Amino acid sequence: MNRAYDVIVVGAGILGASTAYHLKCNGVRRVALFERRRPAAGGTGKSAAIVRQHYSTALLARLTKESIGMFTTMPDQIGADSGYVGSGWVFLVPDIIIEAARTNVTDLQSCGVETRFLDDDEIAVRLPWLNPQDVAGVVYEPHGGYADPVRTTEAYVKGFCDLGGELRINTPVRALLRKGDAVIGILTDDGPIEAGNVVNAAGPWSKFLTEDAGIEMDLRSIREQDTVWEARGDRPIPEISISNGVDAIYLRPLGQRRFVVGRGYPKDYFDVDPYNYKETADEAFVSDVQARLEHRFPPFAGARRIDSYAALYDVTPDWYPYIGPRKGLQGYYDACGGSGHGFKIGPAIGRHLALWISENVVDEDFARLSYDRVVTGKMFVGAYGGNRA
Ligand SMILES: Cc1cc2nc3c(=O)[nH]c(=O)nc-3n(C[C@H](O)[C@H](O)[C@H](O)COP(=O)(O)OP(=O)(O)OC[C@H]3O[C@@H](n4cnc5c(N)ncnc54)[C@H](O)[C@@H]3O)c2cc1C
Numbered sequence: 001m002n003r004a005y006d007v008i009v010v011g012a013g014i015l016g017a018s019t020a021y022h023l024k025c026n027g028v029r030r031v032a033l034f035e036r037r038r039p040a041a042g043g044t045g046k047s048a049a050i051v052r053q054h055y056s057t058a059l060l061a062r063l064t065k066e067s068i069g070m071f072t073t074m075p076d077q078i079g080a081d082s083g084y085v086g087s088g089w090v091f092l093v094p095d096i097i098i099e100a101a102r103t104n105v106t107d108l109q110s111c112g113v114e115t116r117f118l119d120d121d122e123i124a125v126r127l128p129w130l131n132p133q134d135v136a137g138v139v140y141e142p143h144g145g146y147a148d149p150v151r152t153t154e155a156y157v158k159g160f161c162d163l164g165g166e167l168r169i170n171t172p173v174r175a176l177l178r179k180g181d182a183v184i185g186i187l188t189d190d191g192p193i194e195a196g197n198v199v200n201a202a203g204p205w206s207k208f209l210t211e212d213a214g215i216e217m218d219l220r221s222i223r224e225q226d227t228v229w230e231a232r233g234d235r236p237i238p239e240i241s242i243s244n245g246v247d248a249i250y251l252r253p254l255g256q257r258r259f260v261v262g263r264g265y266p267k268d269y270f271d272v273d274p275y276n277y278k279e280t281a282d283e284a285f286v287s288d289v290q291a292r293l294e295h296r297f298p299p300f301a302g303a304r305r306i307d308s309y310a311a312l313y314d315v316t317p318d319w320y321p322y323i324g325p326r327k328g329l330q331g332y333y334d335a336c337g338g339s340g341h342g343f344k345i346g347p348a349i350g351r352h353l354a355l356w357i358s359e360n361v362v363d364e365d366f367a368r369l370s371y372d373r374v375v376t377g378k379m380f381v382g383a384y385g386g387n388r389a
Contacts, residue, residue: 005030005166007357008186008195010173010209013044014149014343015321015335016201017156018350019357021078024163026358031165032195033157034186036172040153042203044343046311048226048252048260049152050241051344052089052144053113056104057380059365060320061113066348071147078162080155083148087253088240090118090127091139092296097245098136105139115141128236129299135246146241146252149343156350173202176213182330183213197357201335204274204314215329218374219322219337220315221274225281226262227289228254228307235299247292258306261289274312281308315339318379323353323369324362333357334371 006028009020012035020033035041051071053064070077071084093101108115118126118138127138161167175187176198185194200206204221211217231237238259242251248267252260263285272278286308293300316322316337325333335353338346349369356362373379 004185004193005032005195007031007197007199008193009033009199009201009335010186011035011042011201011203011205012039012153012157012167012169013042013201013203014040014153014156014346015203015338015349016199017153017160018347019199019201019335019353020165020350021156021160021163022351022354023358024160024165026354028354028358031160032168033160033165034168034171034173034188036170038169039157040150042205043224043311043313043338044149044153044203044346046226046309047149047343048250048262049147049149049343050089050144050243050250050252051084051146052091052141052241052243053108054089054091054104054115054139054141054144054243055108058107058111059368060345061108061111063345063348065113066351067344067346068143070347070351071152074152074155078155078159080151080158082152082155084152085145085147085253086143087145089141089144090240090242092130092135092242092244092246093137093139094134094246095136101137101139113141114143115139127238129238129297131296131298144241147343152347156347173209176200176209176215176332178213178215181328183332195331197331197333199333199335199353199357203336203338204312206314206334206336215326215332216374217371218317220269220271222269222313222315222340223272223277223310224262224313224340225285225308225310226260227281227286227305229259229261229290229293229300229303230306231257231259231300231303233299237299238297244292244296247296249289249292249296251293251297261293263289269315272312277310277312279310281310313338313340313342317374318381320380321345321349321369322371323349324356324367324371326371327375
């Protein structure tokens, strides 16, 4: 068996596509991207794709900031658009976490993130569509917004192919080939293919590849439902992305008075089999979201439901992704575990991971994302209670 590729990337979601593209940018000669369906066929394609730097560690805030720069320069870099709209982002803060949010905003400002609390006059002027009852504060991030997750992923795939990368769609990877302490390639329906390095960017399906190869993977597959609504009439409606921590919903504009609306934390998380789960939304979920939406944003009273669906994301124990090599295992890199917020950090993660693979260059903070943290117990800890990012 000849070594066919320097690097094989498995999965063309945002993490795999960005990593593959950046490997080619770094001059890696033979790179192949294997995708069992088509680019963005997984959770990426259904992502609400809300972009905000409001995180409780400098690492994730920095990765989002870097990704925003990448979204906006994509047309010049790749010749394709990410659909990024820097509409701004607001976070409606409930009383129970207001002090933590204040500390977080101050910390983020000291990291160079433009973010602040709006005062009451600004709230009245900027958010005329808001019912302010029980809202303890409003955090505003002018550079947040949203992107088009399919266009972003397709742009990276296009850039990858333009640079000579080999895209294999409709080609599931059936197994990782392992020899002792090294992953040496993949198995497809056409047989084994050897590679110097394999990147596992198969999202919720990553764990099947690792488990079969005897590689540990603590990863959940969660079913996430979203709805799409169209506001009737001509009352002012939001033009920005919103994380509504008071009613635990999020909103992202789609244009033409339409919005993606989903449930945010706290809520129940349901583990499912990624090969067999219900892809339509539950009616009880849709009604619940509608009630929360109409209560907080009165112009949505009587809004028309346009769509509703369920998709998947993969969740790690600390809600931080698994990125990078593992101690004691050669030729293998994780690029999974986006944990419900992996789209916005995906572009920058792909860039840093590609540098790690091709040049063995990585900064200490980014290296903490390796799966090794599970083994050593050095998990990330969030600022809002629990261990969410
Ligand atoms: C409904 C929803 C809303 C979300 N909202 C947001 C948000 O507002 N902001 C945000 O930042 N994040 C959000 N997320 C999370 C974010 O979208 C995901 O974390 C991110 O897109 C995951 O990307 P990925 O590349 O790791 O995985 P995926 O997109 O799942 O990609 C994995 C790919 O691997 C392929 N694959 C699987 N197995 C194989 C195999 N054996 N061989 C070959 N290919 C394989 C799949 O077909 C798929 O294309 C949301 C997710 C969902 C589902």
